[in-house]
Amino acid sequence: MRFFAVVLLLLATSTVIAEVGKPPGTTLPFPPIPRAMSLGPNPHHLSAEACRECHQEIYNQWAGSMHAKSTALKDPIHEAFYRSEVGDPRREGERHNRSGTYPVCLKCHAPNAARDGKTKLDAMPAYSEGVNCLTCHLIKGYKGVLPDEPGGRLRLGIDAYEWSDILQSPTGKIFAQIDFPKPPPGSGAATPSFHPFAMEGNAAMLRSPQLCLGCHERRNNPHGVPLCNTGEEFRDSNHFNCQQCHMPVNHGFADHSMGGGHSPEMLRRGVVMTLAINREEGEIQAEVVLQNTLPHNMPTGAPFRNLYLQITAFDRNGMRLWQNYRHHPLREDPDSLFMLTLLDKEGKPSAPPQAVAQGSDTRLAPHERRILNYTLPATNVAMVRADLYYDLLSLPLKERFTAVPQELKQPTLVARSEKLVE
Ligand code: HEC
Ligand code: HEC
Ligand code: HEC
Ligand code: HEC
Ligand code: HEC
Incomplete structure (x- = not known):
């Protein structure tokens, strides 16, 4: 009796499968669906x-x-911040210094480790791969x-x-x-x-x-x-x-290369710069137009990213006669620096973790067209050059993070425009 019941059941199910799999009068547009390999419990x-x-x-x-390279094991700039805010990326049980909680950084920088609540990032490739x-x-x-x-x-x-x-x-x-x-x-x-x-x-x-x-x-x-x-x-x-x-x-x-601030090629596509000059009695008026072509700020992302403009006048032998700043525009020509400034309790510029407020934001807004004017002495000037540079780190952070390799502290030339003076 039981035997017949099983046979009947088998017969019934196979008819159902046959009917569902191949409706009368039609053929399937695809081969039988195979079982793909599961990715396992984790x-x-x-x-x-x-x-x-x-x-x-x-x-x-x-x-x-x-x-x-998003973890502190592979990105020296992230590592510098991570070590000062959290601790050792190779140790289990590390906590965020100030809050005493699981390091929030890992929720974005090492997401597979964060899903397990772990902090030892060399424990498995899926963690260290960021x-x-x-x-x-x-x-x-x-x-x-x-x-x-x-x-x-x-x-x-x-x-x-x-x-x-x-x-x-x-x-x-x-x-x-x-x-x-x-x-x-x-x-x-x-x-x-x-x-x-x-x-x-x-x-x-x-x-x-x-x-x-x-x-x-x-x-x-x-x-x-x-x-x-x-x-x-x-x-x-x-x-x-x-x-x-x-x-x-x-x-x-x-393409999965995901260029951003670390990619000179990508940076060069973010902004269009033009230079126009006009000579008038002993002076040269230079007008620089910066057009942000992006739907986000230029620069976007981390608050220490910055862009700055260098205007230089040369004589016929290539000698530099004039420049809009000597060392860095931060203190000498702030209008030529495009950056978000963060402030500490005293209202002084601050590193991101300690900041209590946003200060000035001179970055180029999405699609913004910014015009800057400079007045240069004209004597002996044969050429005027405008150079736009990008830096991953602000000047104070470059000085503070001595462990960050020199090549990451080198500015990238994003745009150059030159005009001969008649
Ligand atoms: C044995 C070879 C093989 C392996 C291993 C493999 N794939 Fe694929 N994958 C393919 C082929 C073939 C295609 C189809 C390519 C196409 O149509 O352009 C594909 C396509 C894809 C697509 C695109 C599907 C679509 O919508 O067109 C994704 C996403 C993908 N694979 C992700 C992965 C990921 C993630 C892994 C690792 C976990 C992986 N694959 C491992 C062979 C493989
Ligand atoms: C930051 C997120 C991200 C990461 C990391 C990532 N992918 Fe993708 N991948 C995407 C997105 C988004 C798309 C779809 C892009 C689109 O079609 O607009 C995609 C598309 C694909 C495709 C289809 C490509 C095509 O155009 O036919 C394949 C294959 C693929 N990914 C495999 C991989 C493999 C393998 C890795 C790791 C080596 C990887 N992805 C890492 C986000 C990611
Ligand atoms: C799980 C979190 C996560 C997702 C999802 C993700 N990103 Fe990212 N992305 C990061 C982190 C973290 C970094 C920074 C790595 C570093 O510099 O240490 C980064 C870096 C980048 C950079 C490079 C920045 C630089 O400094 O050069 C670009 C561009 C970028 N992401 C674009 C994208 C785009 C586009 C997508 C969606 C298709 C995406 N990301 C999805 C976390 C993520
Ligand atoms: C029209 C093209 C375009 C679109 C759309 C775009 N980006 Fe960008 N993005 C760029 C270019 C070019 C750069 C390099 C200049 C810069 O850093 O602003 C860049 C830079 C970045 C960076 C680098 C920041 C850093 O710190 O190095 C990130 C992150 C980023 N984009 C994320 C995104 C995300 C997320 C979106 C969608 C919400 C997006 N972008 C949409 C073109 C684009
Ligand atoms: C919500 C996601 C998220 C969290 C949380 C997060 N970050 Fe990031 N971080 C990013 C993304 C995305 C980027 C890259 C693009 C950009 O500049 O916005 C980045 C970039 C950075 C950079 C620049 C890296 C480089 O190569 O120049 C540093 C440094 C950094 N993060 C430190 C930290 C630290 C330290 C923490 C924890 C206290 C943290 N981040 C938490 C998403 C996050």
Whole structure:
């Protein structure tokens, strides 16, 4: 009796499967759906190495980006701040000095470790890799950074997102895991007929600024002073998305190099500078126009990023006759310095962790056109040059952080414009 019941049940289920799988009179547009490999109980423990073999070119782009170097183990500027605010990135149980709580930095700079509440970043590659493939490709939804009610806490980095346990893909295809007409970009590997790791389409997330904003929206210091604030600067430009500029299509797929302040090529595209000169009785009037082409500030991001303008007059032999400052515009020509200044309790310029207020903000606002005028002595002047420089660190921080390598303290020339004097 029992035997017959089992046979009947089996027969019944197989008919149902056959009917669902192949409706009468139609053929399926895709092969049988295989079971893709699960990512295991802790998908955020997977290293970027798991993707490297097939996604060689994307892996290399990511490996050269600041996302792969976002922890204190690999970014000397972050390390300098992390050591003074928190402690040793190789030790478990470290706490934020002032608040005594889990170091908030890791929620963005080492998100896979933060999801486990750990601080020993060399414990596994997924921690030391910082913002790795699994970080972004497991983001399923966005809760937002800003609190729902006034006075509420910001949801920073990992707290701003809903997490999936399978990969999220940028196409909207449900069956992204089986529909692969072409080999993976830049790989030598054979094309698998289905993706080795379970994946679902989530274009609404992967192609939206929200994917970035959990970490790039806004962050306050312990006194509630906004530090990095790219999302708020960008708020009125919602018709742009970050990926169009920061992940341009290159060789047929989204580039993962993610250029920003560390990339001279990217910086040069952010601002257009023109110089016009006019000679009048013993003087030269120079007019510099700076056009920010971006939907966020130039410079954006960390508050110590800064841009400054150098105006120089040369004689016929290339000798420098005049310049708008001798050492640095910070004290000598502040109008030529584009930077957010933070203030301490006495109203003096302060490093980000100690600041209690924002001071002047002379950065170029989104799409702003700024005109600056200079008056130069004309005697013997044969050429006028305008140079726009970018610095990752402010002058006082360069002096304070002696451990930061010299090459990161070198200004980058972003734009140059020259005019001969008739
Ligand atoms: C065995 C080879 C292989 C491995 C390993 C692999 N992939 Fe892929 N992946 C592919 C192929 C093939 C494609 C399809 C390429 C195309 O259509 O351009 C693809 C496509 C993708 C896509 C895009 C899907 C879409 O919407 O078009 C994403 C995202 C992706 N892989 C992420 C990953 C991540 C993250 C890892 C590591 C956890 C990984 N892959 C590991 C072979 C692989
Ligand atoms: C999980 C958090 C996180 C997510 C998600 C994220 N980022 Fe980042 N991003 C960071 C961190 C942290 C850094 C800084 C690394 C450093 O300099 O130490 C960074 C650095 C950058 C930089 C380089 C800045 C420089 O100094 O050169 C750019 C550009 C950037 N991100 C753009 C994006 C874009 C665009 C997206 C969305 C497609 C995105 N990020 C998603 C955390 C994140
Ligand atoms: C900072 C977040 C971030 C990180 C880190 C990241 N990705 Fe992506 N990836 C994206 C976004 C966003 C897209 C979709 C871009 C678009 O189509 O607008 C994408 C697209 C892709 C695609 C499809 C490319 C195409 O255009 O067909 C593949 C494949 C992929 N990622 C693999 C990887 C691998 C492998 C890694 C690690 C080596 C990685 N990603 C790291 C955010 C990220
Ligand atoms: C129109 C192109 C464009 C768009 C859109 C864009 N960016 Fe940028 N972004 C740039 C350029 C160019 C730079 C380099 C100049 C600078 O630092 O301001 C840059 C710089 C950055 C940096 C570097 C900051 C640092 O400290 O080094 C970050 C982070 C960043 N962008 C994030 C974003 C995010 C997040 C979005 C979306 C909300 C976005 N960007 C939208 C072009 C763009
Ligand atoms: C909400 C996410 C978030 C948190 C929390 C966060 N950061 Fe960042 N941090 C970023 C992003 C994104 C960047 C890179 C882009 C930029 O300049 O905005 C960055 C850049 C930096 C930089 C510049 C790195 C470089 O290469 O020049 C330093 C230093 C830094 N952060 C220190 C810290 C410290 C220390 C903490 C904890 C006290 C912390 N951050 C907390 C998101 C965060």
